[in-house]
Amino acid sequence: xxxxxxxxxxxxxxxxxxxxxxxxxxxxxxxxxxxxxxxxxxxxxxxxxxxxxxxxxxxxxxxxxxxxxxxxxxxxxxxxxxxxxxxxxxxxxxxxxxxxxxxxxxxxxxxxx
Amino acid sequence: xxxxxxxxxxxxxxxxxxxxxxxxxxxxxxxxxxxxxxxxxxxxxxxxxxxxxxxxxxxxxxxxxxxxxxxxxxxxxxxxxxxxxxxxxxxxxxxxxxxxxxxxxxxxxxxxxxxx
Numbered sequence: 019x020x021x022x023x024x025x026x027x028x029x030x031x032x033x034x035x036x037x038x039x040x041x042x043x044x045x046x047x048x049x050x051x052x053x054x055x056x057x058x059x060x061x062x063x064x065x066x067x068x069x070x071x072x073x074x075x076x077x078x079x080x081x082x083x084x085x086x087x088x089x090x091x092x093x094x095x096x097x098x099x100x101x102x103x104x105x106x107x108x109x110x111x112x113x114x115x116x117x118x119x120x121x122x123x124x125x126x127x128x129x130x131x
Numbered sequence: 132x133x134x135x136x137x138x139x140x141x142x143x144x145x146x147x148x149x150x151x152x153x154x155x156x157x158x159x160x161x162x163x164x165x166x167x168x169x170x171x172x173x174x175x176x177x178x179x180x181x182x183x184x185x186x187x188x189x190x191x192x193x194x195x196x197x198x199x200x201x202x203x204x205x206x207x208x209x210x211x212x213x214x215x216x217x218x219x220x221x222x223x224x225x226x227x228x229x230x231x232x233x234x235x236x237x238x239x240x241x242x243x244x245x246x247x
Binding site for chain 1 (some may be wrong): 135158179224239
């Protein structure tokens with residue numbers, strides 16, 4: 019059974035810092051991995067999708083990397099801003115055609131002005 | 132529509148009542164998913180539709196839960212004889228995937244259900 023873990027559960031940093039959020043999964047045989055952002059009381063916003071054949075994806079100040087063999091993905095946020103404060107979730111799709119995404123519990127990020 | 136739309140945004144009901152939650156996916160998206168998110172947890176899969184049919188309902192917790200998508204667009208999640216443990220945010224997502232689920236999911240803002 020695939021399990022996804024995100025550590026730490028919460029992170030608080032000063033504005034302007036570069037930071038890394040971690041996601042690990044127990045079964046390395048994944049098809050793709052997706053990072054989401056969730057603001058309080060809101061739905062999920064897709065940030066980046068990495069296919070299993072890719073090593074990383076970039077969008078603006080965000081960079082997500084994937085190391086399938088070690089069962090890890092990281093989300094790097096450059097020059098953090100207070101507006102980046104949210105919960106960040108990662109989710110894996112086990113294989114092509116797998117119906118469900120398996121989510122981690124999320125990392126609650128607070129950027130202090 | 133521009134995004135996935137869910138109604139109601141909030142629903143408070145009493146134990147034992149019946150509730151319906153509605154999802155209107157992004158126009159043209161044939162794949163539709165329901166997830167449930169409890170406080171402090173990641174979303175958990177409930178059911179997946181490809182078109183009008185439920186291709187995978189393995190995540191539905193018990194037979195009190197049922198979902199339909201009669202015309203392949205709007206979906207309704209139905210919960211009978213609600214229990215306090217059903218309290219959660221119910222999230223709907225859609226994807227442009229046709230036959231094989233592979234791609235990016237787009238989520239709505241969720242329906243927060245509170246069972247008193």
